[in-house]
Amino acid sequence: MATEQKVSAEPASQTQNQVDSHSTRMATEEGPPEPAHNSKVVDRRTSKYVWKSKTQYMMTQLGFSVGLGSIWRFPSLCQQFEGTFLFSYVLLFFILGVPLVFMELALGQNFRSDVWRKIHPRLGSVGLTCSLITFLLIIYYNIFIAWSILYLRNSFMYPLPWTECPKWTVTSIPDSNCTRATPSVYFWYGQTLHITNRIDDSGGIVLNIGICLLVVWLFLTVISIQDSNTKGKILYFSVIVPYVILFCFLIRSYLMEGSIYGLRKLVKTKISALFSPILWWRAGTQVFFNLGCGCGGLIVLSSFLKMNTNCAQDAFILVFANLASSLLAAQVVFSVLGFRAATFVRECVNQSYWKLMELIRMRVLPIEVHPPENLMKMPVRAFNMWLNHFNDDLRLQVLEHVPDCKVEEELVRNTEGPGLLYMAFTEAIAKFPDATLWSIIFFLMLINLALSSSMGLMQTIQILLQDTFPWLHNSSLTISVTIGCLGFLFSLLFSHHSGLYFLNLFDDFIGTVALCTMILFENIAVAWIYGAKRFMNEVRDCMGFKVWIMHEFLLRYVTLLVIIIIFICYLLSLGKHPTYTAWDWSTFEMSETPYPEWALILGISLIILIMLPTLVGLLCFKKSVILPLPRNSSPQPLEAPKASSSLQDQQASSSGKTGSLFEVQAAEAQVQ
Template sequence: MMEILEAKETSTVEKQDARYERPEWGNKTEYILTMVGYVVGIGNIWRFPYLCQTYGGGAFLIPYFIALFVEGFPVFFLELAIAQKLRKGSIGVWSSIHPYLTGIGYSSLVLSFFLCLYFSVIITWITWYLLHSFEYPMPWGFCPLNENDTEYLAECRLSSPVNYFWYRKTLDISTNINEGGTVKWWLLICHIFVWSVIYCCTIRGIESTGKVVYITTPIPYIILFCFLVQGLTLEGSTDGLRYLFTPDMTQLQNPKVWMDAATQIFFSVGLGFGAVVAFSSYNNIHNNCEGDALFLSLVNSLTSVFIAIPVFSVLGFMATITFNECLDRNVQALMNEFDVTEGIITRDNYEDQLNFYNASFPKRILDLKLATCDLSELLNTAVSGTGLIFIVFTEAINNMPVPQLWSILFFVMLFSVGLSSMFGNLEGVLTPLTDLGVFPKSMSKEMVQGMVCLLFMLISMIFITAPGNYWLTIFNDYVCSVPLLFTCFLEIISVMYIYGYKRFREDLEFMLKRKPNPVWIVMWGFISPAVICIILVAYIIVESQNTLEYEAWDPSNPEFPDKLMLEYPTWVVAILSLLSALPCACVPGIAIYKWITSRYQKDKNEVQDIVIGDISVVYNPNNDNDATADNDRMGFPQHPILFQNITYKPGANEF
């Protein structure tokens, strides 16, 4: 079993041995900007506003911020601290605590691998829309004509221009997940471009990423402020903001509100994926990780609230447009039916006029089949994910002045946010693989980065086929949810009850140069793992009661443009289950493998490898004079307990 050194002793050895070459951040600003870019992702834009809209506006903020203090702060601080102390990636950290815990690191690695695959495709779609934002008129602002130029295409006419551009011109989507399809060449070009940009930005690891974030992290905030100013000037924006900040307290009685608030914290901050561990492992041993955890968690959550303001302004704007169009159709129908002069019936007096005619001619009014125009109902219609970004927002931009400008700004913002998040996702894969020594030392960073990016690009091409959007939905909704909660739960248990809370507290005192607040120990030891366990069990129970269905876009559907609700085929459910179970299976699987291999090792008296930082040394219980001589030669202090019977082993690896 591997021996872990105390924090002070690790620091001493690292300074005395010139072979220790763990990369470090150029400065604290690079680290903070990189972390902000990672924790503030596309989910803050398309997921948080949806949850607020679904669960009573401001009422959702109550369980959200409670979950932040109970889960977000503690788990984030724990990941930052343990990585900063052990200075390793996700696999190295947990294997250092105990070899049987190595599977936790592999679980994070698999989760980051899955996330990199489908997240890059979202950036591909964003790139496609960004390119078309320079066109006049906007391509999602009108319906194309048929081959004979006699009428608009039926699929577009029956749905809308924004729906047609998204589902047909962008995705060219199949009618169900069973249908095959080739890779869409226009998306492939954008996909290659996206991965080329990612490669160039991460070519030297944190050395290059730390410079790029000076651009990619501030840009979204600047553009968001522009959208905030523009959104507040739109008609109906006040209705959207009133809906956001008027809490429906009855929603707090719904258990699902609390469950969704808790899971949103994990996905939003990016816990359990290994990226936080990877980035923190490059910090100085005395970095104030406690302050970083509090600051970054608050930045993430406050950014979500800040983003919700322009989003709800736009939603109020779109609801008002739809409401007015509904009123206009009804007004026109009344005027035609009763041969009323133009201007007699208006939006303002529509309700009074309707009541008057309904009292006098109820049958004629009934035969008109007037639509019910309800602004509150329109505001209640929640939209999330790609529907919010590529349909609702693009339609709103069509109705703004100078739509090309706002479209360019919007998709540049999304591209920057997505790119910054990808830096963390990719680091969650590369750092543990590098620590494991998977890549030969003779291979340059540029070559390693290129091989990994190429592999991701090739595999993720499955998402740019005709049924690709259906598969991306599976990865986004199901594959990472349960494994992520499971991984975070094991992380806390491993640190507090295997590594030891006393030892961890001493490490924190050494790193922070002061005693940590006792509240953290209480949260890590009892409250946070209990809450995560309850959420995990509740999530599994709720999801097991739901039928696994997906929305299919089928123009031949009699109720088109309404989407068909189809059940996933058995073979898809099998793949879904396998992918969800794979990260979780890493934990017991690796533990069993470690146990089996340990049974075949030699006696305890044989020479053992001990890892000190990135240095490997050999432990020999049968001490001789040569060991002391080697220690002197390598500059190891003659520690009465730690360095007794230890000699340097050049080129040794941890595994």
């Protein structure tokens, strides 16, 4: 590392004066972080460059952690497991979220750059593992931005193209494929994704999606090489505006009929579901995904803070803000879904009413089934309740001619995965007054949320690579362009006709298994290799007080045990062959389809590829390992037999390249 090279190459007294001088300047001067593309090497321990303000730092952290995971993944899992998931998620959020976020913020704030090598020399390649996880996350994360751009473009049409089936230009007859499904389903699967029936059938690249991906990566690359002031202005907009839009949607949906049905489903809890291993696995991994743990972003962003910043307070603010954002997004989604269900049930009741009247007039049905005259003015559940008061024979006779119009069925229709946003939610927006305006606002919000997270991921990859490979410190512009080019090429995989299935594959393996594995490894490294008590004491020395709720027992035993239990739940859920949800054009329905063997091998290979740098660093580290000294201790001379003196001389002679860890630790101790 650049800092270690300077410190180890100078006499001890000169090193001490230099460190004290840098520390004084850091405590008295404030300014924005050094631009990522600046050729000047910036060390985050001694540099005067810190966040321009605490507000800018917190906004950046929120923009990084609060993204589409809160408005897509979280509501989708709530839809799948109902209120039981909400309970398990909140429970794990406090057990795991608070201590893990605190741990990562404290790591970045106290160790600055090259965190893992300072914890243990064999862990120097952990940063590369984190950068690989972040890279794989961003390449499938950006496909949501591409889809949202396509929907935003179509939102300017009137009427909205997902509200009615397209017609043949010659005959003006609606497309038969659309009439067999619904306009929103056909627009999503047929006109946006052009989806195939299975993951094996690639179908080639969808040109519109590929062009939108190119626009996204160009934008991210250009932004990543801008100065911090420009990034700060963009972040203020991209973080604040989505919350304003969400509150507008929440108020609007509350004023509409049926929102209460969606909110009831959100909090509906089944005690038996708490014994499902897959529930706890999904809840735990969603906590990690929502908070951004395990991919290095929290560590990188906090490494620009001053050493005496209250990282415990920052952790609580971030955790509660993230939880509030998820709950707000879930309320918006479920209240809008409730409105959609009430609207479609109302239309179903209206059609059933007139059909029953016609059948009674034709004497196909007896007069006893005459619906109430004021049925259309009653609540939407009134029709189903009226049917239930008949005896079984008469009720079955009625249901042979008309549907039962259940709200519960409409609440779960077309809500699988991304379809929750691009089918169910858009279908509901189409029923809003001024639907075009609301559609434009909604997709602008999605693009804003996703871009703020993607910008944080891009910056994280760049800084992690520079920390892992010090010779890249002067190549920030090259790194940004390289990440943009490689990211675009790899993300083209998701622009294929089968791209949605590959997104599910990456989300099942990278967004869950790999992320959870990395967090488990980080927890072991800090709590057991470096030492939880030592870590907490050093954090206390930096902040000037002890955070009693963050006891070393929590990091050493509680979080580790819970993460292991979550992994056990994952293993228990593997009793059946992993499946993905595929669209069947023959039946026009979704079906659970087993992953082919090559897809599972691909997912497992990606996890092995991600963890490979860390495993190689642990097993193949050839140099003698000198553990870092505690911050408040001073280096002691080594008393070793003469046989080992050559090894010490070799280390001393190469200090210009690798740095003396003892001298660095002594200098850091004086800084504290």
